[in-house]
Amino acid sequence: MLVWALLVSSTAFVSCDDDDEDATDQDRTRVATFFQNAAQSDMFEITTGNMAKVKGSTAEVRDFGTMLVTDHTMTSQQIMTMAAERNITLSTTAPADKMAIINRLTGESGLTFDKDFAAVQVLAHQEAIALYEAADREIMDTEVQTFIDATLPKLRTHLQRAQTLKTAVDKM
Numbered sequence: 306m307l308v309w310a311l312l313v314s315s316t317a318f319v320s321c322d323d324d325d326e327d328a329t330d331q332d333r334t335r336v337a338t339f340f341q342n343a344a345q346s347d348m349f350e351i352t353t354g355n356m357a358k359v360k361g362s363t364a365e366v367r368d369f370g371t372m373l374v375t376d377h378t379m380t381s382q383q384i385m386t387m388a389a390e391r392n393i394t395l396s397t398t399a400p401a402d403k404m405a406i407i408n409r410l411t412g413e414s415g416l417t418f419d420k421d422f423a424a425v426q427v428l429a430h431q432e433a434i435a436l437y438e439a440a441d442r443e444i445m446d447t448e449v450q451t452f453i454d455a456t457l458p459k460l461r462t463h464l465q466r467a468q469t470l471k472t473a474v475d476k477m
Contacts, residue, residue, distance in 0.1 A: 332445045333391070339440040339449070340388045344395045346433045347381035349403045350374075353429075356410055357422050363477075366419045369426070369470055373463065380456055387448060419474045426467035434460050 350373045357370025388395050399407065406425055413421055437460060441453045 335440070335444050336391060336446050336449055337388075337393045339436070339444060340384050340391075340393055341395060342436050343433075343440075344381060344384050344388070345400055345403065346429070346436065347377040347384065348399055349407070349429060350377040350433075351381065352399070352407055353410060353422065353425065356407075356418075360410075360414060360418050361422070362415045362419050363474065365470055365473060366422060369466055370422075372466070373426075376459055376463070380452075380459075383452055387452065416474065416477055419477075420471075423467060423471035423474050427464065427471050430460055430464035430467050434464060 354370040354373030354377065357366050358374065361367040361370055385395065398404075410418060410421060410425070434457065437453050437457050441450065441457070444450060444453070
């Protein structure tokens, strides 16, 4: 009877170890996916922000572009550092849907650019917030959690500014 109890308890212990390993592997996958998507989001924001700094016909668009480049460059560097520490390789190219938007914005100028840029920023920041909020619920890595918690308020501020900007340029 004692042998049976020891066998059952050691089997349960091994089973828990496997569950812990599965959870850890699952978290690593979630972290890698989050970093990949967040890095691509930052890349898009930096690229379009730089475009706004040059192509924006209003000071508000140029200023918003400057803020995007500054803030997203900082988060991008943090993501790259944390990804490297975890041996996660990040893509250096934007996804096709984001490249299509970049190409479209490249061909625009003046108020047409400003309006499209503002609308794009509202959607991009809604997507980024959704990405970060989902990761906040799913990822267990405390360093990544701290990064997410520090970044979400900035993304929400960017969204508010993008919405205000869109309203202003749509009236022009």
